[in-house]
Amino acid sequence: MLKFKPLSINDKALFEKYIKPYKFFTCDFSFIDLYMWRNLFHVEYCIYDDALIIRKKEFDEPYFFLEPLGYRMDNLEKILNELKDYKNGEHLIKYAESHFIKDLKALLPDKYIIEEDRDNFDYIYDTKRLISLSSNSLSKKRNNYNHFVKNNIYDVKIYNESLLKDCIYIIENWYKNCPKLHFLSHEIEAVHDVLLNFSILNLQCMVVYVYNEPCAFSIGEILNENMAVIHVEKADRSIRGLYSFINKRFAETFYKDILYINREEDLGIENLRKAKLSYNPIFLEPKYIIK
Known part of the structure; x- marks a missing residue:
């Protein structure tokens, strides 16, 4: 059974143990970003099968998970099956990066619905x-x-x-x-x-x-x-x-x-999108929703 606990400043070293091996292009796995918004988004975590599981909720919506950190190809399906038992909304995972989508498609082709989340690129x-x-x-x-x-x-x-x-x-x-x-x-x-x-x-x-x-x-x-x-x-x-x-x-x-x-990201806010585009990004890093 997964036992989640609220994120605190004292969890920084633990999170960085899992975060540092990755070379993320997105901001969502920054400990600072998670910590800044922990109260608004009810950020909680647990360790399951040597992987860091982070869950969040946005306002009154159900909880969803971030992609697990520290997963292996031989335990990813087990982790996802466990997460499905705790899902209480349409979305299983949000803000997933491209490298995770590649692993998911290689391991479990056609098992999940994967959608681009443009407002959060x-x-x-x-x-x-x-x-x-x-x-x-x-x-x-x-x-x-x-x-x-x-x-x-x-x-x-x-x-x-x-x-x-x-x-x-x-x-x-x-x-x-x-x-x-x-x-x-x-x-x-x-x-x-x-x-x-x-x-x-x-x-x-x-x-x-x-x-x-x-x-x-x-x-x-x-x-x-x-x-x-x-x-x-x-x-x-x-x-x-x-x-x-x-x-x-x-x-x-x-x-x-x-x-x-x-x-x-621009969150789909028109003026914010216009402002960010005006600085001519060299690319937009995609994020995905997994259902």
């Missing part, structure tokens, strides 16, 4: 292009960046715990002028939580001040030797070029030696 960018903004397709971003630099007195600070209140100030102001989406109110709590545990979680964070006022911050992590992830990026929309500035400066400060930057 992750946007992957070439780090050097985000830093240089040199291509013609990024000329608008480059112009906005130059406008900000030339027309503002600003300061950039690398995060320490004394800046927590400024990050919360920024995100609270950001929410006053954004669409009221059902999950966004939880982000303030999530940001506060991860920044309180900044040293444990190995985050990178930068805060931008314009005329001595806190106006933007970004939070990211190095997922593996090839991939960094931007988890949170908030800026005052009324300041032209501020988003372009923190995007570029954050990448060149922390990730200049990392090949790719993952800026997560």
